[in-house]
Amino acid sequence: MATIIDKSPPPPLPQPTTLQSIGLWLRQPGFLTATPILLLFLAGFVGPLVIVLGFSFLPERTFGFHGEWTVDNYVHILTESYYISFMWSFGLATATVACCLLISYPVSYGLAKVFGRWAAPIMLLLVIPLFVSENVRLFGWYLLLLKGGGIFAGTTNYLFGLDTGTLLYSNGTTLMGMVYVYLPYTLFPTTLGLSLVPKDQVDAAGDLGANRWQVFREVELPIAMPGILIGSLLTFVLAVGAISEAKVLGGANTVVISHAIQHEFTYAQNWPLGSSISMFAIAITGILVIYVMGRLDLDRLLGRR
Amino acid sequence: MGDVAPILEIKNITKQFGKLLAVNNVSLDVIDGEFFTIVGPSGSGKTTLLRMLAGLEKPTGGDIILRGSRVNDVPANKRPTCMVFQSLALFNHRTVGQNIEFSLKMRGVSRADRRIRAMELMKTVRLPEDFYGKGVTKCSGGERQRVALARALASDPDIMFFDEPLSAIDYQLRKHLEVELKDLHRETGKTFMYITHSLEEAMVMSDRIGIMQAGHLIQVGTPDEIYTRPLNKFVSEFMGEVNTLSIRRTSPGKFECDELGAQLTGPADAGGSETGYLVIRPESMRFLSDPSEAENHVKGTLFNEYAMGSRVQYHVRAGGYMLVVEKLREQAYQGSIDDEVLIGWDVKDSVLVSD
Numbered sequence: 001m002a003t004i005i006d007k008s009p010p011p012p013l014p015q016p017t018t019l020q021s022i023g024l025w026l027r028q029p030g031f032l033t034a035t036p037i038l039l040l041f042l043a044g045f046v047g048p049l050v051i052v053l054g055f056s057f058l059p060e061r062t063f064g065f066h067g068e069w070t071v072d073n074y075v076h077i078l079t080e081s082y083y084i085s086f087m088w089s090f091g092l093a094t095a096t097v098a099c100c101l102l103i104s105y106p107v108s109y110g111l112a113k114v115f116g117r118w119a120a121p122i123m124l125l126l127v128i129p130l131f132v133s134e135n136v137r138l139f140g141w142y143l144l145l146l147k148g149g150g151i152f153a154g155t156t157n158y159l160f161g162l163d164t165g166t167l168l169y170s171n172g173t174t175l176m177g178m179v180y181v182y183l184p185y186t187l188f189p190t191t192l193g194l195s196l197v198p199k200d201q202v203d204a205a206g207d208l209g210a211n212r213w214q215v216f217r218e219v220e221l222p223i224a225m226p227g228i229l230i231g232s233l234l235t236f237v238l239a240v241g242a243i244s245e246a247k248v249l250g251g252a253n254t255v256v257i258s259h260a261i262q263h264e265f266t267y268a269q270n271w272p273l274g275s276s277i278s279m280f281a282i283a284i285t286g287i288l289v290i291y292v293m294g295r296l297d298l299d300r301l302l303g304r305r
Numbered sequence: 306m307g308d309v310a311p312i313l314e315i316k317n318i319t320k321q322f323g324k325l326l327a328v329n330n331v332s333l334d335v336i337d338g339e340f341f342t343i344v345g346p347s348g349s350g351k352t353t354l355l356r357m358l359a360g361l362e363k364p365t366g367g368d369i370i371l372r373g374s375r376v377n378d379v380p381a382n383k384r385p386t387c388m389v390f391q392s393l394a395l396f397n398h399r400t401v402g403q404n405i406e407f408s409l410k411m412r413g414v415s416r417a418d419r420r421i422r423a424m425e426l427m428k429t430v431r432l433p434e435d436f437y438g439k440g441v442t443k444c445s446g447g448e449r450q451r452v453a454l455a456r457a458l459a460s461d462p463d464i465m466f467f468d469e470p471l472s473a474i475d476y477q478l479r480k481h482l483e484v485e486l487k488d489l490h491r492e493t494g495k496t497f498m499y500i501t502h503s504l505e506e507a508m509v510m511s512d513r514i515g516i517m518q519a520g521h522l523i524q525v526g527t528p529d530e531i532y533t534r535p536l537n538k539f540v541s542e543f544m545g546e547v548n549t550l551s552i553r554r555t556s557p558g559k560f561e562c563d564e565l566g567a568q569l570t571g572p573a574d575a576g577g578s579e580t581g582y583l584v585i586r587p588e589s590m591r592f593l594s595d596p597s598e599a600e601n602h603v604k605g606t607l608f609n610e611y612a613m614g615s616r617v618q619y620h621v622r623a624g625g626y627m628l629v630v631e632k633l634r635e636q637a638y639q640g641s642i643d644d645e646v647l648i649g650w651d652v653k654d655s656v657l658v659s660d
Binding site: 203 | 359360361380381382386387390394395396397398408410411456457459460
């Protein structure tokens with residue numbers, strides 16, 4: 001049988017210019033189908049941010065884009081005591097993430113590995129509260145913990161004649177409220193992460209001499225880490241912007257940063273200052289998140305090197 | 306083999322999952338240094354048995370005795386045994402080196418010593434040195450196999466367990482790795498306990514084979530014993546393509562076969578049962594030119610022929626049965642399809658088995 005093999009290399013394909021390749025990319029079905037949502041994001045998400053950014057460079061008490069550009073607002077933030085609010089927000093958010101992780105890990109482990117067919121109903125029970133507005137749930141806690149007439153204090157008073165005073169208006173209660181509200185955001189990504197841990201790798205680690213703690217450190221944690229990180233990050237970013245917990249359950253002397261922003265936009269009627277605090281908060285959170293994500297050498301952290 | 310102390314004694318071991326009896330009263334002694342293979346179809350309980358031996362499952366009854374001491378309640382991480390998993394269960398988030406060193410790291414061996422040992426093991430399993438820092442996900446199927454082997458060998462276990470590690474590998478590489486595994490067994494001198502659903506694979510590698518069916522260990526023997534004297538119809542058919550003729554005994558050594566509509570001669574020393582099966586391997590069947598050439602002969606029609614490389618297989622319709630006949634290529638039948646042929650075999654090539 002005769003075989004025909006062309007030994008010469010195929011002719012080189014013409015390379016498109018940069019402009020041509022951008023044009024090609026724009027005409028791809030992927031980009032075309034994404035256009036509506038891109039436009040929506042530009043108008044509804046990027047647009048308002050640009051407006052807030054613009055306002056942050058306008059003089060005090062301006063209500064439209066007319067006036068001299070200025071950085072006075074930022075100078076004001078740095079010279080006044082706003083850093084206390086920032087510290088409260090970031091401190092509470094960090095504590096919230098830590099508490100949520102401590103609670104989530106065992107629960108996630110159960111959901112992913114232990115509960116079996118009960119996992120779905122339990123998950124549903126955890127999701128149902130999300131259908132109720134966060135504020136309504138917080139006021140539920142408020143009623144429970146209210147001084148004298150609250151359900152908790154009232155019950156202890158009635159049953160044991162004990163006056164517990166109130167647990168409200170403290171930073172501990174604020175933290176409790178935040179953990180309560182943001183737990184699902186840590187829990188579900190962590191569950192997803194843990195469900196990615198193959199059983200046979202856990203078996204293999206045990207078979208190779210790893211004890212329970214070593215299995216956790218060497219196999220479960222590294223494999224579940226992406227889920228845990230995403231959950232932590234989501235919780236952190238949301239918790240930095242939290243406002244109701246501190247307002248409903250917290251003391252009057254703790255003013256978180258979102259409270260300060262709300263104050264400027266409503267009561268103080270100083271949109272430019274409110275805008276600049278917002279931009280400041282966004283910038284710090286953004287830098288922190290990028291820094292942590294970039295610097296976090298997972299390999300080192302988990303002893304892989 | 307009776308005078309050698311067993312390294313592993315399995316005594317009436319049972320495992321029940323709810324209502325399912327996965328392993329049912331299995332007893333077995335494994336000799337130090339042997340290559341023992343358990344063969345059975347999926348669902349026969351062989352993986353469960355192996356997992357109990359490795360310490361990954363707890364038996365619901367019976368004892369596992371390793372070097373004279375009962376290890377039923379010893380967890381996997383405290384047993385001097387190691388397992389190569391069906392999925393290999395390599396740590397995909399680690400490099401080849403880290404996978405191999407895992408058991409040493411768990412024992413607190415220093416990094417430098419771990420590396421020396423890993424290099425040694427990579428040489429043993431024929432992995433190039435520069436694979437040390439490579440991610441396991443970037444390795445090919447055969448390379449991953451070697452990593453899993455080296456990882457299991459690292460802690461110098463008394464017994465190595467293998468849970469069908471070659472089942473997902475293509476035919477040629479599997480044949481190659483079977484040979485390598487047998488060589489590795491020889492080089493290390495360790496006790497290997499292997500499970501597979503392929504008797505062919507078991508035949509190539511094992512010193513002894515145990516056959517499992519529905520939770521029971523039904524026959525144990527050397528590959529040769531299993532091949533020539535299968536215990537029952539299940540074992541004989543598990544061995545590959547055989548002729549299994551349903552027969553009724555009329556007098557010692559004489560049988561009536563309804564399927565073929567013929568009187569057959571067979572082994573005389575067959576137990577008490579009146580009915581059973583006469584098993585004849587395809588390669589024991591011959592084309593006859595005269596009935597006197599063999600002790601048994603059957604008339605049939607050549608239905609089809611299949612070239613199988615060095616051999617040719619024929620299907621011959623005889624009565625209600627399709628006989629399988631296999632010949633070396635040089636001894637191929639000279640004729641054509643639909644020929645009336647005479648097939649025969651000798652009594653010594655037939656085995657009588659029960660249901």
